[in-house]
Amino acid sequence: MTDALADPHYRPYSSAGAGGGRRDIVVLGSTGSVGTQAIDVVLRNPDRFRVVAVSAAGGRVELLAEQAHRLGVHTVAVADEAAAEPLRQALTRLFGAGKEPALLVGPQAATEAAALECHSVLNGITGSIGLRPTLAALEAGRVLILANKESLIVGGPLVKALAKPGQIVPVDSEHSALFQAMLGGSRAEVRKLIVTASGGPFRGRTRAELAGVRPEDALAHPTWDMGPVITVNSATLVNKGLEVIEAHLLYDIPFDRIEVVVHPQSYIHSMVEFTDGSTLAQASPPDMRMPIALGLGWPDRVPDAAPAFDWSKASTWEFFPLDDDAFPSVALARHVGSLGGTAPAVFNAANEECVDAFLAGRLPFTGIVDTVAKVVQEHGVPSSGTRLTVEDVLEAEAWARARARELANASTSEAAGV
Structure with missing residues (x-):
């Protein structure tokens, strides 16, 4: 079962896509943070990738239509039925009457899009509504580029039962880092997974000091630019708890061997400690385009996907233990994952x-x-x-x-x- 998930040593899928050397990609959640950055990677690498379908909830109709037109997709999916008519009008305006892409509408639209003919499906949907699309992509035999951690967390046994060897490549920066660091040894040689956390905007505060936190405070993340739910989850560290469960499911490592360490700079995205005492860390500036590009291109890397470090400049990297009293969410997640x-x-x-x-x-x-x-x-x-x-x-x-x-x-x- 372990090899059915994110095993970096297993590479059964060819690097060529369905489009004469290019990979055909379906992007779910295309108007969100991960989706827009994935499209940026695709547009900068037109010889490697082609987006054939985009899917979104429907809150940003104009952007969805613009993405569809710029990418030349053959299918657009929207979950909100009320957004269907404005989307149709926008697509007609951009593509021309009779030249619009096919339109999927309703709660099952993303699930239908996930099963379309393509090489890979990037699931960038936020929340557990991404479960059915995740299952549909796996059942259709697509490579699943997984940014929607919730689908794995809430449906772990269902996802693991469907996934074939090498079929899932993680996109979360932490799990992409673990994925890469684990290349340094065999699975049997892994002693511990160390998941890093920025600590969010309230690092160092006591529980009493957190009582009066306002929404605008919680939405001011010091490092990453994300949607409101994920940003608040980062402030409570619930997001880190979810990532601990995800790491357990992806790599089949027991919870007592998955540690969380606070690293405010977010330069080291996670680490793997091996049985000989060696620790391998994956480091890069905080830019989601790097793990997204790795997911899109795996097992090949995409050149210049994101900026690299300037090693000629001095910098300080800090690490702190997690304060479980102020942020009990990680301990709660371990308990939940064990249940x-x-x-x-x-x-x-x-x-x-x-x-x-x-x-x-x-x-x-x-x-x-x-x-x-x-x-x-x-x-x-x-x-x-x-x-x-x-x-x-x-x-x-x-x-x-x-x-x-x-x-x-x-x-x-x-x-x-x-």
Whole structure:
């Protein structure tokens, strides 16, 4: 089962794509942070890659249409049915009447796009709604360039059952770093995975000092430019907890051998410690185009995908232990990952609802993880002896979202003295 996931030593797929030497790519979540940067990599390497389809939720119709036109795609997918008509009009305006690409509309649009004929599918969707597209891409035999960590986390056994050797290449900077560093030895020689964290905007603060954090404070990440949910997850370090679960699932390393270290500069993206005491680190300036390009091109690297370090300039790289008291999310994620079953889905769904409540001013910053912990506790230990299904995941998520909203609303009423 291990080799079915992100094993850097296994390279069954040819470097040639479906387009006469070029790889045909489907980009899911094309208008988001990962999607737009992936398209930038593609446009700068037209001899290597060609995007044949783009998919988005529908909040940025004009950008989606512009991407489709600039890339010359044959298919566009949009989840929001209300965005379909404005998108059709924009595509007609750009392509000309009768020359528009095919349009997929509705909640299953991204899943349909993921199964289209291509070499690779980049899943850059945010959230667990990326699960069905992930499964569709794997079932169709596509190389899955995985930026949507939530689909692996909530549907781990489902994803692992479908993935063939070398079929998944991770795009998260941390997991791409682990992927590369593990080339330095065999799987049996790996002693420990060390996942680095920037520490977010609140590194060094105590739990008491975090109580009054405002949404605008949490959205001011010192290193990365990401969407609001991921940015808040980075501030609470929930994102790092999710990455610990993802690392466990990708590389089949026990949780007690996956460590989190705070590295504010975000130059070293993660490290692998081997049994002889050697530690290999993957380092590059904080630019997501590098891991995205590696995912698109693997097993080949894409020249000049992102800027390299200027080693003629002095710099200082710092490392600090994780403060589990101020940021209990990583320990909670380890617990959830150990429980398995639907517990990761409950953790992720409850967190998404709590982040929304925080951004809407209905929940304090420290209340995010506290509320998620309550939902996880109420959910209890998943039943054993049954095979996880997509329906199990969706049912657990629906319950977790509803319960998280109830607890967040109760917190709001209590704070207001109602």
